[in-house]
Amino acid sequence: MTNPTEQYYPGLEGVIAGETAISTIAGGLQYRGYSIQDLAEKSTFEEVAYLLIHGNLPSESEFASFKSRLADSREVPESVYTLFRSLPTDANAMDVLRTGVSILAHHDADTGSIELAASVRKAERLLAAIPTLVTAWSRIKSGNDPVAPRSDLDFSANLLNMLHGSEPAEVERHALDVSLILYAEHEYNASSFTARVAASTLTDLHGAVVAAIAALKGPLHGGANEKAVEVLLEVGSKDNAEAWIRNAFKTKRLVMGFGHRVYKEEDPRATILKRFCMEIAPERDATEWEDMADIIEKVMWDEKHLPPNMDWPAGRLYRMIGLETEIYTPLFVASRITGWAAHVIEQQSANRLIRPRATYVGPAAQSYVPITERE
Ligand SMILES: CC(C)(COP(=O)(O)OP(=O)(O)OC[C@H]1O[C@@H](n2cnc3c(N)ncnc32)[C@H](O)[C@@H]1OP(=O)(O)O)[C@@H](O)C(=O)NCCC(=O)NCCS
Missing domain, CATH: 1.10.580.10 (Citrate Synthase, domain 1)
Structure with a gap:
């Protein structure tokens, strides 16, 4: 058996797991x-x-x-x-x-x-x-x-x-x-x-x-685009946006459509799609939603340094072109x-079976007790 590396990164964060x-x-x-x-x-x-x-x-x-x-x-x-x-x-x-x-x-x-x-x-x-x-x-x-x-x-x-x-x-x-x-x-x-x-x-x-x-x-992966729209539906209006997001901080709520494992400053896909949303929002009667999204983005960035990910504008764009959330x-x-x-x-x-190791955190070795003799 090969020796497993001692280093453990929860969620494999930062680990190079292959070549592509x-x-x-x-x-x-x-x-x-x-x-x-x-x-x-x-x-x-x-x-x-x-x-x-x-x-x-x-x-x-x-x-x-x-x-x-x-x-x-x-x-x-x-x-x-x-x-x-x-x-x-x-x-x-x-x-x-x-x-x-x-x-x-x-x-x-x-x-x-x-x-x-x-x-x-x-x-x-x-x-x-x-x-x-x-x-x-x-x-x-x-x-x-x-x-x-x-x-x-x-x-x-x-x-x-x-x-x-x-x-x-x-x-x-x-x-x-x-x-x-x-x-x-x-x-x-x-x-x-x-x-x-x-x-x-x-x-x-x-x-x-x-x-x-x-x-x-x-919802931590693709499901976030639907959840991002649910967030905006819950916020309801641009006047409520700042109070809503500050309350989300207080209640330690995960705000869908923000944060990313690898993009800590900007998700470039979100930047492209946001531009698209802004372009078509006026003709789709959706400028209030863009304003709401803007306020939430700004407070998220100022307070938590979390950028929107692609699912944040994607949900809005899909709604603007008349698609149902599901x-x-x-x-x-x-x-x-x-x-x-x-x-x-x-x-x-170029296959090699992907089979990593785990650090064992269960009980130490125990003696087997027959069922009739267990407490
Ligand atoms: C995508 C995601 C799982 C990445 O998580 P991660 O790499 O483990 O990020 P971290 O947990 O290290 O985040 C750092 C901090 O920001 C917070 N944070 C991250 N995303 C957040 C969010 N969307 N809303 C509120 N807080 C968030 C974390 O709670 C953590 O706070 P802490 O240090 O006080 O514990 C996470 O950002 C998330 O759950 N986002 C919402 C779901 C989403 O939009 N998914 C689509 C991804 S493309």
Whole structure:
């Protein structure tokens, strides 16, 4: 047995747990060397998805065939809809999505394979089908029929069309697309690390993604975008914002949408999305929400030195483009599937089982006492 290192860092804070060529946060967030500022401004979510899954930006012909493969894989088996219709309508949307991905595994000819080409094919198919799962559940639970995917729309337009049954305005499509670019990948975050741990046992992509969805659901991770909106709904008005946040300090409340394990000064994704929120707020009658958010941000920074994370503006942006709160974390999945797939593929291509050690803090060695003789 190798000697475990004596050093223990709760939550693995600051620990280097592996190598990756997918993204870095050192010197600003970059996906495979491209800054998120450039990608958010100049690229599209579909192009970023290609970059993450395939490792490079596509040529025109590579991109055209990628988009056509995605468009062809948007349909899901009828059994998915049948099962969704049988679920309680108050089932949690992330739990339903997790179940939906499990069902897709049973219908995918490559499910059990961990060959590189098979993992890439499955990654593309999951990327294409997850919006269908997300929107089908949202509609079924509200008593509506799912809207069939359309192959003539891009990723974000098709998603919004399936959700609302009508094509989105360009401002809505673009806002969603940019948010998906920013949610796509983030180094060794909790859900991607979960996916890597699963993949390191040589399990398959669907299994690793199901595990990652479970990890993302938690409010300390992806679930925060929904909770951030609940905070603002509770605050209610800009006049109440300062009193609300000061009271939150007094009661030692965790304010969702603030703080980050690695960003202590600024989450660059939040800065980009906040600009977006401010741009479209006037036309969406949402300036009061931006003012409320501003006041809370300022007091948080002045008193606690805590910056907002990406979930803080993402929740507001999604609300401004007319999306219901319950779908926010599933939308995060629709994007992060690209990062998870990239991590699973990277793990599979140079695998070593991830199995750390723990410091034992339980009782000292004890003698076994038969049950009839125990006090
Ligand atoms: C993301 C998060 C888990 C990172 O936690 P972390 O790296 O363990 O940060 P720490 O616990 O070291 O935070 C330092 C201090 O700030 C406080 N703090 C951190 N985030 C806070 C928040 N959102 N609201 C209030 N206080 C917060 C901690 O309580 C701690 O205070 P203390 O030193 O008095 O105990 C944490 O900031 C959090 O829970 N945020 C809210 C959930 C959220 O928005 N998650 C999405 C992340 S992208």
